[in-house]
Amino acid sequence: MTQSEKLTGRPVISATGLFTPSDTITNEELVESFNRYVERHNADNAAAIEAGDVEALQTSSVEFIEKASGIKARHVMAKGPILNPEIMAPRWPERSNEELSMLAEIGVKAARQALERAGRDAAEVDAVLCAASNMERPYPAMAIEIQQELGIDGFGFDMNVACSSATFGIQTAADYIRSGNARSVLVISPEITSGHLNWRDRDSHFIFGDVATAVLVEDAGIAPATHWDILGTKLKTVFSNNIRNNFGFLNRASPAGEGKADKLFVQEGRKVFKEVVPMVAEMIVTEAENFGLDPQGLRRLWLHQANAGMNRLIAQRVLGHEATADESPTVLDTYANTSSAGSIIAFHKHSDDLEAGDTGLICSFGAGYSAGAVFVRKVA
Numbered sequence: 001m002t003q004s005e006k007l008t009g010r011p012v013i014s015a016t017g018l019f020t021p022s023d024t025i026t027n028e029e030l031v032e033s034f035n036r037y038v039e040r041h042n043a044d045n046a047a048a049i050e051a052g053d054v055e056a057l058q059t060s061s062v063e064f065i066e067k068a069s070g071i072k073a074r075h076v077m078a079k080g081p082i083l084n085p086e087i088m089a090p091r092w093p094e095r096s097n098e099e100l101s102m103l104a105e106i107g108v109k110a111a112r113q114a115l116e117r118a119g120r121d122a123a124e125v126d127a128v129l130c131a132a133s134n135m136e137r138p139y140p141a142m143a144i145e146i147q148q149e150l151g152i153d154g155f156g157f158d159m160n161v162a163c164s165s166a167t168f169g170i171q172t173a174a175d176y177i178r179s180g181n182a183r184s185v186l187v188i189s190p191e192i193t194s195g196h197l198n199w200r201d202r203d204s205h206f207i208f209g210d211v212a213t214a215v216l217v218e219d220a221g222i223a224p225a226t227h228w229d230i231l232g233t234k235l236k237t238v239f240s241n242n243i244r245n246n247f248g249f250l251n252r253a254s255p256a257g258e259g260k261a262d263k264l265f266v267q268e269g270r271k272v273f274k275e276v277v278p279m280v281a282e283m284i285v286t287e288a289e290n291f292g293l294d295p296q297g298l299r300r301l302w303l304h305q306a307n308a309g310m311n312r313l314i315a316q317r318v319l320g321h322e323a324t325a326d327e328s329p330t331v332l333d334t335y336a337n338t339s340s341a342g343s344i345i346a347f348h349k350h351s352d353d354l355e356a357g358d359t360g361l362i363c364s365f366g367a368g369y370s371a372g373a374v375f376v377r378k379v380a
């Protein structure tokens with residue numbers, strides 16, 4: 001990959017990679033643990049509840065979770081402590097500075113698979129973006145740690161656009177290709193969402209799961225024969241408090257608030273549903289037309305995986321009819337919401353069967369609000 005005359009300035013997706021933790025938690029297991037916690041809490045506080053000083057907690061239900069979200073199970077990095085009513089959070093030993101961090105470790109696994117599938121040597125990659133919503137530490141960047149582990153000579157940095165981190169990362173990588181600043185860029189989304197999820201919150205304890213994805217964005221001139229042309233990308237943000245996490249260094253400035261529930265994920269799920277569906281559907285239709293594509297002609301939509309009902313409505317508005325599972329595949333049922341990785345998992349698992357010339361859309365949406373659209377066409 002030394003002949004610069006081969007470069008075209010046209011970005012493509014050469015391959016993707018996926019790391020899936022082996023542990024899973026079914027809704028049944030999750031609800032059983034949650035309800036044990038509720039019963040204990042209510043028993044321990046019976047007198048205070050009776051006196052009206054403490055509110056009784058309500059139990060969760062498998063039927064509600066499945067009906068409201070479409071989620072049936074999730075993969076996690078540490079099942080035991082999450083299901084232990086005394087803990088209800090992930091737990092693992094703190095690692096020394098000489099060991100690979102958790103985020104880098106799973107990011108590297110996904111990245112190696114993408115490189116292998118593209119037939120690309122890591123030494124030929126120019127940049128690493130660690131694009132994810134739940135960073136393990138502020139510095140040094142996980143991207144640089146991943147870069148070192150893979151033996152990449154170039155640059156790397158972390159970027160966080162919540163659920164839209166991966167699509168914002170793809171556009172950033174595509175811009176490096178377009179400008180000639182890089183020929184091959186890894187966009188890696190390690191999402192250990194179990195760390196920011198409040199497993200004791202009935203409204204959201206079922207929402208998230210852990211995973212890592214990688215997308216190799218390259219110049220068309222050096223890409224493998226089978227790849228995906230990036231036809232166009234569009235990013236959008238609109239401020240909203242409806243999905244929020246107040247965790248940060250400045251928590252130290254107001255110690256009374258440290259450790260409170262708002263330092264984990266909180267959302268107004270219904271408002272998110274109502275506001276994000278029209279915003280995203282309109283963005284997709286408008287941008288498809290701007291790129292000269294017929295939205296109804298999109299062969300497949302790889303949508304952010306937060307809620308099955310949201311995806312049903314968005315797909316219907318874009319395609320003009322109720323989408324089949326083939327047109328808008330779901331991975332939410334077994335992975336739950338994996339934040340920025342969701343649409344990439346859907347693409348990774350459900351794109352090999354498409355034909356040369358087929359067009360599709362990778363689309364994210366979530367906190368910020370943020371939304372990202374990546375229109376692609378298969379070349380084989």
Ligand SMILES: CC(C)(COP(=O)(O)OP(=O)(O)OC[C@H]1O[C@@H](n2cnc3c(N)ncnc32)[C@H](O)[C@@H]1OP(=O)(O)O)[C@@H](O)C(=O)NCCC(=O)NCCSC(=O)CC(=O)O
Binds near residue numbers: 059164268271
């Ligand atoms: C969160 C939801 C699944 C909730 O579904 P609903 O809106 O139907 O439910 P609701 O909250 O109004 O509650 C309806 C009724 O169910 C009850 N209820 C709530 N939780 C329950 C539980 N665990 N078990 C049993 N019942 C429950 C409520 O008390 C209420 O009862 P009653 O009716 O008696 O009052 C959904 O709104 C949703 O998924 N919205 C989209 C969320 C989303 O996309 N979020 C983005 C995530 S951020 C993201 O993706 C990552 C990122 O950006 O980083």
